[in-house]
Amino acid sequence: MAKTKIYFWLKVDKKFFDNIFIKRLKNMPGGYTMTVIYIRLMLESLESDCILYYEGYFNELTEELALKLDVSEDDIQMTMAYFTKCGLIQIDGDKNAELLQAKAMIQQETDQAAYMREYRKNKRLKIGKSYNVRNKPNNVEKCKTEIEIEKEIEIELEEEAEIEKKDSSAPASPTAEISNYYQSRIGVMDGQQYQILTEYLALDGMELEVIKTAIDKAADNSKRSFSYINSILKNWRQNGIKTMVQVEDEQKQFQQKKQGRSDDDIQDPFIYS
Template identity: 50%
Template sequence: MVLIYQRMMLQSLSNEGVLYYEGALDNLSEELSLSLDEDVEKIQMTLAFFSKYGLIQIDEEQNAEMLQVHAIVDQETDWARYKRNQRSSQKLDNVQSVSNTCPTEIELEKEKDIELKKDIEIRDIDSNSLLSKFLDTFINFSSKNRSKRAVATAEFIKLPSFQREQAVIGAMNYIQSYKNEHPDDEAGQYSVNAVNFLSNMMFMDYQEEVKADAGYDEDLGF
């Protein structure tokens, strides 16, 4: 019966909680039996039971007023109003929260400046590291490059950042290639100096790895 009662309430919602007897059949129970697809006896029992407990009121024209529908609708309206106010309050809180936490334009600019400075510092560190590696590679190979340190530094700084790493790679490969081709010139007396190596972009010709020769093996005869 409870399920039938609930279905009656749902059907009455379109008429503000009233099930009207239209006169198409002998009584309201038969009309509800047809519309709800339930046995007439079950409809009659449901109407009688819930009328007894004051949840359904049937008037002289056999219209059934579902009294609980009004309470549910009012309750739903209050609940909807409460939820609407709650959502509105949350929106205001969120706006205030965002307003309080969202950085201002000045703060964003400061953050950008800080990030830019960090980026520049990192690039400076990387650049200095590459420069040191380049100079050490040439100076350790041939002492003649020591006197050209300042000029070589100026030439190295002129290079764009991506070519500085190429210059270091080229320097290591060039020196290894020179050692392979001129094993007798251990001091690198006739090697290209660091300045010319950079100004003539020679490092671009030495980007592929050069491995050290194994040397002459007396046992193998080569």
């Protein structure tokens, strides 16, 4: 069955602008720009659990964000510094930024819920039209109850589910499997991350299971960031590792070298700081 899409948005009301830290920006140089950038940062974080992950493309997270939002790096730095000082943004040891206020403001809805909401709206409009003309001559249209509408919706959804089930019988392509596997173990993937992972498969000739193993290593070590996975794959590519046999051989060599040495003296090649 096709993967259910989830749509996210921020619920911004008057209370947001009554926040003492937002109100203080009114009297600061560049305060309006910083407020807008802060809202855009929250929007950027919605599909990744309100966390802006540092991907390692540049030296600092602010450089990556300036490119994504198409704003100056100075404005991003001032915004990040201000809201970090206020405690609304927290930066961890991996340079990832968590936007705490966004967690309280986030709203979400599945595409199925949106469909049902729109379907009910259209049905009620038809009911209204039917009600307005029901006393006209030769009118045979019957005004449907809410229960009848709900039953019709359920029947249509069941029919759509059967169609999707039939359409999904064909095996997924390797690139699609990478995307599905990443999102099942790590989280939402953006277009640039998808391109990088598929290049390991298409250009570097890595086996699909090798890429999935790197994703597993990140998830199992609670390192749910793309930069961590990319570090593992970069290391394997530099060492000419493209197959699962080679991955297993590297681990065996590590275990052999580890014999006779303490755990503090040697680092697992699968673990990257």
